Amino acid sequence: MTAVDAASVVEAEERMLRPAASARPLAWLRERGMGASILVAALSSAFAVVLMSVTSFLALVMRSDPYLGDSGLLAFILSFLTVLLVGVAVYVAAIVTANTFATVVAGRTRQIALLRLIGASATAERSKVARQGLIVGAIGALIGLVAGTVLSVVGADVAVRTLGLTLENVGATIVQPALLIPAVVVALTTWAAAWAGSRRVLAVTPLQALGGSVEVTHESVVGRTRRNVGAIVLFVAGALFLAGGIVVGLVSPLGVAIAFVGGILSFTGLTLGATLVMPPVLRLVGRLFGGSATARLAAENALRYPERSSRMAIGVVMGVTLVTMFAVALESVKAFIVASADGQPVSDIVGLLDTFSAIMMALVAVSAVIAAVGLVNLLTIGVVQRRRELGLLRALGMSNAQVRRMVLLEAAHVTIASLVTGLVLGIAYGWAGAQSLLGSVAMPPNWAAPTFVLPAVPLWPVVAVIGATAVLTLVAAVVPTRLATRVAPVAALAE
Numbered sequence: 077m078t079a080v081d082a083a084s085v086v087e088a089e090e091r092m093l094r095p096a097a098s099a100r101p102l103a104w105l106r107e108r109g110m111g112a113s114i115l116v117a118a119l120s121s122a123f124a125v126v127l128m129s130v131t132s133f134l135a136l137v138m139r140s141d142p143y144l145g146d147s148g149l150l151a152f153i154l155s156f157l158t159v160l161l162v163g164v165a166v167y168v169a170a171i172v173t174a175n176t177f178a179t180v181v182a183g184r185t186r187q188i189a190l191l192r193l194i195g196a197s198a199t200a201e202r203s204k205v206a207r208q209g210l211i212v213g214a215i216g217a218l219i220g221l222v223a224g225t226v227l228s229v230v231g232a233d234v235a236v237r238t239l240g241l242t243l244e245n246v247g248a249t250i251v252q253p254a255l256l257i258p259a260v261v262v263a264l265t266t267w268a269a270a271w272a273g274s275r276r277v278l279a280v281t282p283l284q285a286l287g288g289s290v291e292v293t294h295e296s297v298v299g300r301t302r303r304n305v306g307a308i309v310l311f312v313a314g315a316l317f318l319a320g321g322i323v324v325g326l327v328s329p330l331g332v333a334i335a336f337v338g339g340i341l342s343f344t345g346l347t348l349g350a351t352l353v354m355p356p357v358l359r360l361v362g363r364l365f366g367g368s369a370t371a372r373l374a375a376e377n378a379l380r381y382p383e384r385s386s387r388m389a390i391g392v393v394m395g396v397t398l399v400t401m402f403a404v405a406l407e408s409v410k411a412f413i414v415a416s417a418d419g420q421p422v423s424d425i426v427g428l429l430d431t432f433s434a435i436m437m438a439l440v441a442v443s444a445v446i447a448a449v450g451l452v453n454l455l456t457i458g459v460v461q462r463r464r465e466l467g468l469l470r471a472l473g474m475s476n477a478q479v480r481r482m483v484l485l486e487a488a489h490v491t492i493a494s495l496v497t498g499l500v501l502g503i504a505y506g507w508a509g510a511q512s513l514l515g516s517v518a519m520p521p522n523w524a525a526p527t528f529v530l531p532a533v534p535l536w537p538v539v540a541v542i543g544a545t546a547v548l549t550l551v552a553a554v555v556p557t558r559l560a561t562r563v564a565p566v567a568a569l570a571e
Contacts, residue, residue: 118220
């Protein structure tokens with residue numbers, strides 16, 4: 077191709093890209109992944125609004141009770157749990173959003189490279205992606221704010237009627253300006269997550285205009301020394317804080333606060349270093365599916381681009397870890413109370429803990445749902461961006477059934493590896509929380525502290541997590557498998 081021909085191609089591409097962008101400024105909202113990102117933001121915002129509304133409603137109920145009206149401790153516990161659970165949901169949503177935008181940027185490599193070729197700067201393109209994240213977050217946060225407020229008002233009205241409470245100004249207590257805070261936080265967090273997920277824009281070169289979706293290879297992942305070292309440092313620091321919380325917990329229940337910080341730091345390190353942690357687990361899981369050509373292809377696809385597989389897996393790891401952690405911590409506390417009763421009946425306390433555990437599991441499950449949406453979204457985007465690859469496999473003789481089975485096995489690889497990793501982390505974090513909280517409490521028969529708390533793993537929550545993961549595998553593979561075989565091989569190869 078001569079210089080004149082190349083210039084003509086560039087001018088043609090510029091005419092195609094610029095008018096489309098100016099005529100339809102929000103056309104990018106139709107891209108794969110944007111709808112799910114709005115859903116993630118809406119779920120996070122609605123969850124935060126409902127929790128804040130429930131806290132306000134319970135505070136109103138307590139003020140009307142002559143015995144609980146002045147209980148500052150209960151008010152503090154409610155506020156603390158609200159902030160904790162909202163923070164967890166926003167944290168999970170931010171990770172899912174960052175991974176989604178990173179995958180979307182990988183699919184836009186050719187378009188970004190063309191814009192770079194005609195003079196656009198990498199910083200400007202990254203800022204554009206970040207603005208899209210802000211718009212997505214604002215739309216989702218607004219939807220969540222409205223839905224959460226309506227749900228809270230209706231729920232409070234039902235509670236008042238069902239319980240026969242004589243409360244005034246319930247609606248005014250729930251619908252308050254403070255509900256705008258979580259919506260703003262979700263929008264800004266989504267913007268920040270989009271900015272973090274779009275960092276690969278800085279590495280896109282004009283020469284990549286000749287290619288398509290470009291994922292980071294295993295060699296590139298291993299070579300990212302700064303990020304890998306940072307992840308290891310965070311994980312080690314978190315592990316030290318966890319150990320410190322357990323040690324402090326032997327003399328004071330405040331050790332749980334130190335352990336909490338350790339859990340956040342260590343899991344953040346695991347998230348940043350997912351490309352180092354998840355591939356070995358994926359490799360072990362891949363051996364479970366046999367040696368057929370389809371199974372080997374699925375296993376290699378999961379390992380060939382570790383960043384893409386890790387992005388899919390880490391959200392599910394977070395969801396499983398959170399559910400398992402709370403279940404193990406609460407079950408360990410219950411077992412501790414039963415053991416400390418020294419044979420005395422504690423059925424009322426155990427029943428109360430079971431009720432509290434069920435409520436907490438339902439609340440934490442929202443974060444797991446957000447993570448599940450992220451997996452379905454990323455797997456779908458990944459299949460769309462691999463249409464040429466799948467078209468080539470079909471042109472080489474793979475049947476539609478084999479392609480669908482390969483995509484299903486890829487989803488199974490990710491979910492099973494995530495399940496195993498999440499269960500291990502959840503049990504470890506749950507035990508650390510229970511130990512740091514109860515280590516200073518005296519236990520029979522000697523009634524002497526410190527106390528070693530045995531980790532108690534509840535059966536049914538673990539069974540529920542495994543069952544939900546199996547369902548998630550099937551759901552996550554439904555749309556991608558259809559997309560993988562919808563386009564004719566020749567048409568896919570021509571893209």
